[in-house]
Each structure stands twice: as C-alpha cells, then as structure tokens.
Amino acid sequence: xAATEILLAGFGGQGVLFAGKILAYxxxxxxxxxxxLPSYGPEMRGGTANCSVCISDEPIGSPLVLAPDILIAMNxxxxxxxxxxxxxxxxxxxxxxLIESECTRTDIEIFPIPxxxxxxxxGLKGGSxxxxxxxxxxxxGIFTLDxxxxxxxxxxxxxxxxxxxxxxxxxxxxMNN
Amino acid sequence: MxxxxxxxxxxIDVPTxxxxxxxxxxxxxxxAEVIDEMGIEGxxxxxxxxxxxxxxxxxxxxDMIEAPHxxxxxxxxxxxxxxxxxxxxxxxxDGDLAAIGTxxxxxxxxxxxxxxxxxxxxxxxxMTGGQMAPTTLPxxxxxxxxxxRDTQLAGFPxxxxxxxxxxxxxxxxxxxxxxxxxxxxxxxxAIRKAFxxxxxxxxxxxxxxxxxxxxxxxxxxxxxxxxxxxxxxxYYPLGVYKDTTEEGNK
Amino acid sequence: xxxxxxKGNEAIAEAAIRAxxxxxxxxxxxxxxxxxxxxxxxxxxxxxxxxxxxxxxxAINMVLGAASTGVRAxxxxxxxxxxxxxxxxxxIAGSDVPAVIINVQRGGPGLGGIQPxxxxxxxxxxxxxxxxxxxLVFAPASVQEMVDMVVKAFDKADEYRMPAMILADGLLGQxxxxxxxxxxxxxxxxKNGWAANGHGNKREHHIINSLYLKPDELENSVTERFAxxxxxxxxxTDAELYLxxxxxxxxxxxxxxxxxxxxxxxxxxxxxxxxxxFRPKTLWPFPVKEINKxxxxxxxxxxxxxxxxxxxxxxxxxxxxSKPVGFYGRTGGVIPTPAEVLAEIKKAGGAE
Numbered sequence: 001x002a003a004t005e006i007l008l009a010g011f012g013g014q015g016v017l018f019a020g021k022i023l024a025y026x027x028x029x030x031x032x033x034x035x036x037l038p039s040y041g042p043e044m045r046g047g048t049a050n051c052s053v054c055i056s057d058e059p060i061g062s063p064l065v066l067a068p069d070i071l072i073a074m075n076x077x078x079x080x081x082x083x084x085x086x087x088x089x090x091x092x093x094x095x096x097x098l099i100e101s102e103c104t105r106t107d108i109e110i111f112p113i114p115x116x117x118x119x120x121x122x123g124l125k126g127g128s129x130x131x132x133x134x135x136x137x138x139x140x141g142i143f144t145l146d147x148x149x150x151x152x153x154x155x156x157x158x159x160x161x162x163x164x165x166x167x168x169x170x171x172x173x174x175m176n177n
Numbered sequence: 178m179x180x181x182x183x184x185x186x187x188x189i190d191v192p193t194x195x196x197x198x199x200x201x202x203x204x205x206x207x208x209a210e211v212i213d214e215m216g217i218e219g220x221x222x223x224x225x226x227x228x229x230x231x232x233x234x235x236x237x238x239x240d241m242i243e244a245p246h247x248x249x250x251x252x253x254x255x256x257x258x259x260x261x262x263x264x265x266x267x268x269x270x271d272g273d274l275a276a277i278g279t280x281x282x283x284x285x286x287x288x289x290x291x292x293x294x295x296x297x298x299x300x301x302x303x304m305t306g307g308q309m310a311p312t313t314l315p316x317x318x319x320x321x322x323x324x325x326r327d328t329q330l331a332g333f334p335x336x337x338x339x340x341x342x343x344x345x346x347x348x349x350x351x352x353x354x355x356x357x358x359x360x361x362x363x364x365x366x367a368i369r370k371a372f373x374x375x376x377x378x379x380x381x382x383x384x385x386x387x388x389x390x391x392x393x394x395x396x397x398x399x400x401x402x403x404x405x406x407x408x409x410x411x412y413y414p415l416g417v418y419k420d421t422t423e424e425g426n427k
Numbered sequence: 428x429x430x431x432x433x434k435g436n437e438a439i440a441e442a443a444i445r446a447x448x449x450x451x452x453x454x455x456x457x458x459x460x461x462x463x464x465x466x467x468x469x470x471x472x473x474x475x476x477x478x479x480x481x482x483x484x485x486a487i488n489m490v491l492g493a494a495s496t497g498v499r500a501x502x503x504x505x506x507x508x509x510x511x512x513x514x515x516x517x518x519i520a521g522s523d524v525p526a527v528i529i530n531v532q533r534g535g536p537g538l539g540g541i542q543p544x545x546x547x548x549x550x551x552x553x554x555x556x557x558x559x560x561x562x563l564v565f566a567p568a569s570v571q572e573m574v575d576m577v578v579k580a581f582d583k584a585d586e587y588r589m590p591a592m593i594l595a596d597g598l599l600g601q602x603x604x605x606x607x608x609x610x611x612x613x614x615x616x617x618k619n620g621w622a623a624n625g626h627g628n629k630r631e632h633h634i635i636n637s638l639y640l641k642p643d644e645l646e647n648s649v650t651e652r653f654a655x656x657x658x659x660x661x662x663x664t665d666a667e668l669y670l671x672x673x674x675x676x677x678x679x680x681x682x683x684x685x686x687x688x689x690x691x692x693x694x695x696x697x698x699x700x701x702x703x704x705f706r707p708k709t710l711w712p713f714p715v716k717e718i719n720k721x722x723x724x725x726x727x728x729x730x731x732x733x734x735x736x737x738x739x740x741x742x743x744x745x746x747x748x749s750k751p752v753g754f755y756g757r758t759g760g761v762i763p764t765p766a767e768v769l770a771e772i773k774k775a776g777g778a779e
Contacts, residue, residue, distance in 0.1 A: 241632065244518075284480075
C-alpha cells in the first residue's frame, strides 16, 4: 500500500483529533507505519481543529498532509478550505447535516452523510465523528471493521469504557448509511 | 592544658578574603559551630551566592555548590528534593537574596522547601564596591545613591523577614544581629534552631542577620557596629517573625 | 518489541524516566506542555521528583543543584524559555555538571509564535549562554529518535560531564508515531569523584563551581574542557546519509525538516533527478567527516531549514567552501512543503 494521507477538520470539540487518533491506532493494529499530527493553538474549544494522519507500509516523510487522499470535514469552513486540496481521485467525507456542498470538482468522489442527524436520532450524542469513520472504512476499505473496533478500544480511556459500545454502534451506523 | 576555644572543624583552616572588621567571619563561625555540634558536616551541602561570600566554598568543610547570582534557593531546592535526608543551607547577601533572587527566595519559602537560608543584611552590595542594595536605608549614601537613597527615586528598603513571614510555607523567620556578644549568642541559637527545624522536616527557615560592611560604609569596624545598632536595628527590628514550632506556639 | 503510539513530547519524558532521570524541573510553555504533564503523572511513581518551578531560571538552577549531587536531572522548554535558561546552562557547563535540556522549538525572536521552527540552531550550537563552552546537541527527526537520543544524551552528558540538549521542534513534539522502548540500562558512570552529595566524613569536600578569579586558572579549566571537546568532535558525530553515493545535488536538513526533504528527494528521484540528503543527528559536534563523504560526488549542496539559514555556515565550513551551498527556508512557524523543496531542487538544476 502506498501512503494514504488523511486530513480531518472541524470545530474544536467535535472530536476531530479523537477520530484521527482512532485511525492512527488502526494503523498501529495493522502494523503499518503512521503519523498523527494535530494543529495546535491557543484556542482550546470552539476554534478550528484539524489533524493529519498518514498510514503507509513505508517510512513516512513529511507528516503534514497538504493534499489528502481522504478528507473528513465536519463543518462548512473546513469543507470550503480543504476540498480543493484533495488529490485527484481522492475521496471527501462530510457531515451533510452541517455542510452544504457547492463543490464542482468531478475528479474526486464525494460522500455526504448526515452524521450529526444520525447521531442525534440514535442517541449517540457527539458520535458524528465516529459515524463518519464508519463511512470512510466502508467506502475506502482502508481498515476492516475488526481493526476499527480494536482501534477504538485502544483510544477510549478506561474511565470511559462504557462508551465503547456506543462507538461500535456509531461505526456500524456509518457503514450502513 | 584543656582547650576551651578552637576553630570549628566545619571551618577549613585557611585565611579568608574578608575585610578587617567584616562580620562574615562571625557568621561563618556560628554556622560551622552548629554543624559541628549537630555532627552533620558529612551530610551537609552548602550553597554559595554571588556576592562577598561567593568563595565561602573554600571555607566551609562540607560539600559546597556555587550558584548563579540570586539562584541559591533554586539550586538548594534541586539538591534537597533529590537528597531529602541531607542538610542543605544557602548563604546569601541582600542583593543576591532580595533583589535579583527575590522570586527564587519567595517561591522556595512558599513551597516550604526544607532548607535553611542564612541571609546577611548589611544594606549594601559589598563585592562590587558598595552600590545600593534592596535593603539600603533611606538617605544612605552608596556608590549609586551618591546623594543618599531618595525613596522618591529608588523606592523603599525590603523587610525580608516581615515579607516571608506572611507565607504559609515559611516555618521560621528570625531577624538577629551580630553587633554584641548577647546578640551573637542569640544568632547562634537561631541558626541551630533553623537546622533542627530542617532535621524535623518542618520546612523553610530564614535567619536574617544584620551585619556590617565597614569598607563600603567608610567606617571603622567599631563605628560600623555603632551604625548597625543605631540605624539598622530601628529600621529592621530584631525578633522572631514566624515560628511554627511548639516553642513558637507558646 | 511492543509498539506504542505516543506524542514526541510524551516519548521524551518516558524515555528520560527509563534512562534513570530522577528529577524534572520545568515551567509551562507551548508546545512542550505534554512533556511536563507526563512527568507530573509518571515521575512520582517512578520514585523521582517532579517540580513545577516559578520560572525557567529557577528550573534550570534546580537542575544545577540536583545534577551537582550526581543525580540524573532534566528540564524542558521551548525557545523563549531557553533564553531564560541560558544563564544556568552556562553555569552547568562551567561547573562540569551533566544535565539534559530539551528545546521543543517554536518561532522567534521575542514571543514569536508557537508553531514549529528551527531558529534556535545558532543559540544551541554557538551561544547558549556566555563564555567559552559547548553543549552536546542532538537533533531527532522522529518520535523513535527522540527516545533513542534522550537515552544517549543522558549517557554522553555523564560520560563527558557536560550539558546535552535535544533540539526538537513543535512538529516533532506534537506528532504521534509508533515508538518502542529498548531495554535501557542506565550507564553507570561513577560520580563519586566529584558529586557534592555530602562527604560523610570519608573524603575531602567537593566543590561544584565555575568561579576562577585567577585568569590562568580559568584559562586552564577552559582549555581542559576544550581538549574534551576535541575528543567529542572526533568520536561523537552522527548523521544519516540518504541516497548520497551518486547524488548530483545534496540536500542538507535536520529534524522535522529532514522528513519534508526526504519526501522531496524521493519525488526528485522518481523524476530522475539525482538528489540525496545529509541529515546531521548531532548538530554539535557537527558531522564534518560525514558531510564530506556525503557530498563527495555532488555538484552542489542545498541547505533546507525552518529558519533564515542558520546551519548553512556550518555546512560551508565543514566542506571548506569547496562547493556552492544554496539555501531554502521558511521561518516563523511555516513548514516548508515537499513541493517547494522539489521546486528548489529543480531551480538549482538538479541533474538526471
């Protein structure tokens, strides 16, 4: 597998870094080379947050994703800012509850999913990010469901172990919508 | 013949560089006597300041570390935290402790670092030739206050014991003087008590010792002692400012 | 060996504890905060001391105190904090005390920014404080190297009785990568000959000191130290040479920038351009032999840095200005991209 470069972006507090961490741990579970790089700044909540994840069979050079193979966008500004950076042939996943796409690119595949709405409807508050990940693994095959579940188990801290089941539910919701 | 007076073992038998009439020698001796009496020279680490006592490492027989100017309480913190069973003291002047090292002093105290600070207050920077110190009295003439310390211009002296006694972490703050035999005896008692407090792991002690600097004051040693008594003690009243031991609670 | 996923900052802290670091003194600053937070959580359990100091100045002097007693001690900060630590570092060097100092660099000068930078190269390699002295400077380019170099820094600091620095940056500090911790046996360097930890009435008293009022005594102490530096220059240089045997253009980069450059070199090779990379892992001592070997067949060199070009003089000196040395850099927290570097390679006429 050549390097897969993934960019996740949204508001701080939407779980962008957390979702990126799950992808990173999936890479670890599959014995891949990987990097996870967050944007960091003085805004702790509510500002924009994004993170770069690279998954590869080879050692990774620059960990900063500038032209993603996969973009996961969780708010309008992030979608507008990064959609034109996606590599030709790349895939864009976004929360269609919060984002209206005006993208006219025909060289990329676009996968809208009403992840916020789905999360609310299914009692998975704050699970929009994980629903998007479910959609990502279904459409890209980058990780299996099994790997994703292992990744989630690694990232969710023991004090919040009761949330693991909800995360599994969210992944499956994303895969089936 | 019975020996009734000798050099403390914790003082190395070398001539010091201190000026005639300077009271550093008295205080060195008192610290060394306390170390001898407690039998702790082998377990003691002293921290020297930058100032006249910068070379105290050549005089004290225990292990010694030379700190950057004002940083002795931080260096002492590093030593004590990693060697909690050793005795650690700093020996600092007024410029070192109350000007450039104010932050280190205040925070070592407020953390309750289990160390002893021997603080020499002689109202002047001695080593550099007699400039204004944070403790220089109003009106006092120094190299950098040639017309006398003007409080409008240079502010007011710092009263260190009073300041540190407000901090919860301070266990013992005592201002003493070496202008007379009874005061010298009291100074030694205070130093001993500070080391005992450290032994009992009770926290931070500061012994502020009003001292002279005949050379930079431009006085003879006896005139200097007189100035200490007449001018300094009224401004810096002697006494225990804080004492958290049982004795202090009486 | 088990692979863990860790941020660079956390990996440094864990490696230090495993390397026998017994105390950490620090002060909060972005982007190294995770390091102190990790220490706060772990150090106590590991039987060591964590203390948040009142300032960078106090923190480095606490390191001086602890290290003077023979204990492995460390502090970490980011660029503005290093300026404050420079006083203590000079004293540590002048007192021949081993210590490890971490700089997770951010942009400067002044308050600068908080994004990754390499603009403290001069400070680290030339003048981290007043006086005639050096410190060992290691430049990791991955989280794994952060671990390996911290372990090495403690060993070499002890071996040569001098301060050692890990010169990282915000990118390396913040990123997560798989990392494994090798079996670490802290090298047992005998410190009984100099440590000021109480003589126990069994030996002469030890003095840790950097004051020499007689010029000839000070000169002797500095000369002795520089004889040690000569030995270090001979023995301790380290560098990665990547595709250098046949390279026409040799790119020179360290730390995070070297990752960007490696991506650009790979792309250049795919396009048939003979590019290679020299990556110093030690910045002081600078790998002179290694860069001469790497540049043997190169027509020119190109230094790529996250600064206005602070390493370029060392490169020119190392190769005795025998070949042209170009420069490409971004500063202020801007990270150069592989595409930009590739464009520079082409501009420089990188040949097939």
